[in-house]
Amino acid sequence: MVEKDGFLLKCAQIVGHQNLLLDPEDRLAYGFDASRLEAMPACVIMPSSSEEVSLILKEASRERIPIYPRGAGSGMVGGAVPTEGGVVLSTERMNRIIEIDDDNFTVLVEPGVVTGTLQRAVASHGLFYPPDPSSLAFSTIGGNVATGAGGPRAVKYGVTKDYVLGLEVVLASGEIIKTGGSTVKRAVGYDLTRLMVGSEGTLGIITKILLRLIPMPKERYLLFVPFRNEEDAAKAVVGILKSRILPSAIEFMDGAIISLVSSYLRDTREEPKPNIPDETGSILLIELDDPQPLLDRNTDAVRxxxxxxxxxLVSASYDEKESESLWSVRRAISPSLARIRPAKINEDVVVPRSKLPHLVKAVQAISKRFSLPIVSFGHAGDGNLHVNILYNPEDEGERKAAIKATESLFQAVIELRGSISGEHGIGLAKSPFIRWEISPETLETMWRIKCSLDPYNILNPGKIFVPNRAFIEKK
Ligand SMILES: Cc1cc2nc3c(=O)[nH]c(=O)nc-3n(C[C@H](O)[C@H](O)[C@H](O)COP(=O)(O)OP(=O)(O)OC[C@H]3O[C@@H](n4cnc5c(N)ncnc54)[C@H](O)[C@@H]3O)c2cc1C
Known part of the structure; x- marks a missing residue:
């Protein structure tokens, strides 16, 4: 398909031969993401500027060639997987931090900048970019904006969308548009910035991002709190929020994780190693970052x-380095789950915060009903849990049970007035379920927006709107 009318040759002229990957081994590396869904792209193209992206999209539009934008490929729902062949457009060479504006608290970046790199760069100016997906060491800002990523600090500071002031976007036609701008307030025309955030590469390719920053909090305390069971931990979360104290993060780990956390602590050289009593059945990590003397008062109250x-017990850590090693315990959970079962379905469901204890109970019931280990952890402060349904893909019975368990989880979440995705988006993996949450009229409105911006459906086709069940279940 991509050889049509010399498309490849034109792309090579635009980006240079060295930035067009055609060898199967190279292409394979760009065919999957963290969802484990995969498909072979016809080629991979790595532009270095908005102008190059524009020229590529003009050609692709003319030839009706599907284009799949890709950041770091850490997405959990197959969003960057090239399901219908075509071209993976990787933003890895568009990785410049263009300007940190100390006076207006903004930063202008290209989409391929890694989130953690951006956070460190602005921190050296005493500024803070709060959104902190656990993948921040490798995911890109472009991917974060395209998925609307969140993280532990969302409970106090919000998610990526709350920090995007403006965007440069290349539309399917190749036109370059600019949305928003560097003022704190703006009331001119439709809010196209919000439309693009979370559009998962289906409406345009994001080529520049203007982000809002805030002053870096001076001090942070982190509490490591083991509980006997999940219900007590969930009730403590509701109690903290009812007290009108707003921690900067409240992370939850369920009973199934405790042995993983304990063995991680045994193996790691990270210090401090917090005390985990034998009867521990759940852990909360609670971070507070208020100005003093409020910080001391709030910490005592939360304790x-x-x-x-x-x-x-409640162990407190008062300095950044100590806290970082406790956070590393939390970030190590996801990769350690393979010790329980080789495969997992990782769902990022979210419920109203007060319903968290109900969600925890529902997950326990689903685990029992389908005889599968299910591990939950995540951002309890905003009702967003990562529910990991673990299974052995070689065992057909377990594989089918895992799919059924996922459906039961979605049903429970919708009954609790929650949402099937708090962070990862719909992509490919959740496309069969979007209709469970969104009415046909609402979905149709979204599709009309898609068609008006991308009339030939060349941008990330097969995602969000297409209930691609067969593709998912055969994996
Ligand atoms: C261990 C681990 C922990 C994670 N923790 C979190 C978490 O705490 N919170 C969270 O929200 N997510 C988390 N994720 C999921 C993932 O990291 C996020 O979805 C992230 O935002 C994806 O960024 P990426 O650069 O890898 O994007 P990719 O996976 O490459 O792409 C994601 C989507 O964005 C689109 N896209 C990428 N770049 C652009 C662009 N420039 N223009 C238009 N569309 C584009 C792609 O087409 C795709 O649909 C985690 C993943 C892993 C593996």
């Missing part, structure tokens, strides 16, 4: 609420 709700 008391945890104890009142059955905390086995």
């Amino acid at each position: 008391q609420i945890c104890i009142d709700n059955g905390a086995l």
Whole structure:
């Protein structure tokens, strides 16, 4: 398909031969993401500027060639997987931090900048970019904007969309548009910035991003709190939020994770190694970053609420380095799950915060019903849990049970007035279920927007709107 009318030759002229990958081994590396769904792209193209992206899209539009934008490929729903062949457009060479504006608290970046790199760069100016997906060491800002990524600090600071002031986007036609701008307020025309954030590469290719920053909090305390069971931990979360104290993160780990956390702590050289009593059945990591003397007062109050709700103990860490090693425990969970079962379905469901104890109970019931280990952890402060359904893909019974368990989870979440995705988006993996949450009229409105911006459906086709069940289940 891509050889049509010399498309490849034109692309090579635009980006240079060295930035067009055609060998199968190279292409294979760009055919999957963290969802484990995969498909072979016809080629991979790595432009270095908005102008190059524009020229590529003009050609692709003319020849009706599908284009799949890709950041780091850390997405959990197959969003960057090239399901219908075509071209993977990787933003890895568009990785410049263009300007940090100290006076207006903004930063202008290209989409391929890694989130953690951006955070460190602005921190050296005393500024803070709060969105902190656990993948921040490798995911890109472009991918974060395209998926609307969130992280532990969302409970206080919000998610990626709350920090995007403006975008440069290349439309399917190759036209380059600019949305928003560097003022704090703006009331001119439709809010196309919000439309693009979370559009998962289906409406345009994001080529520049203007982000809002805030002053870096001066101090942070981190509490590591083991509980006897998940219900006590979930009740403590509700208790903290009811007290009107807003921690900067409240992370939850369920009972199934405790042995993984303990063995990680045994193996790692990271210090400190917090005390985990034998009877621990759940852990909360709670971060507070208020200005003093409020920080001390709020920390004492949160400590008391945890104890009142059955905390086995509360260990506090007061400096950045110590806290970082505790955070590394939390970030190590996801990769360690393979010790329980070789495969997992990782769902990022979200419920209203007060319903968290109900969600925890529903997950336990689903695990029992389908006889599968299910591990939950995540951003309890905003009702967003990563529910990992673990299974052995070689065992047909377990594989089918895992799919059924996922459907039961979605049903439970929708009954609790929640959403099937708090962070990862729909992509390919959740496309069969979007109709469970969104009415036909709403979905039709979204599709009309898609058709008006991308009339030939060349941008990330097969995602969000197409219930691609067969593709997913055969994996
Ligand atoms: C261990 C681990 C932990 C994770 N933790 C979190 C978490 O805490 N919170 C969270 O939200 N997610 C998390 N994720 C998921 C993932 O990291 C995020 O979805 C992230 O935003 C994807 O970024 P990426 O650069 O890897 O994008 P990719 O996976 O490459 O792409 C994701 C989507 O964005 C589109 N896209 C990428 N770049 C552009 C662009 N420039 N223009 C238009 N569309 C584009 C792609 O087409 C695709 O649809 C985690 C993943 C892993 C593996």
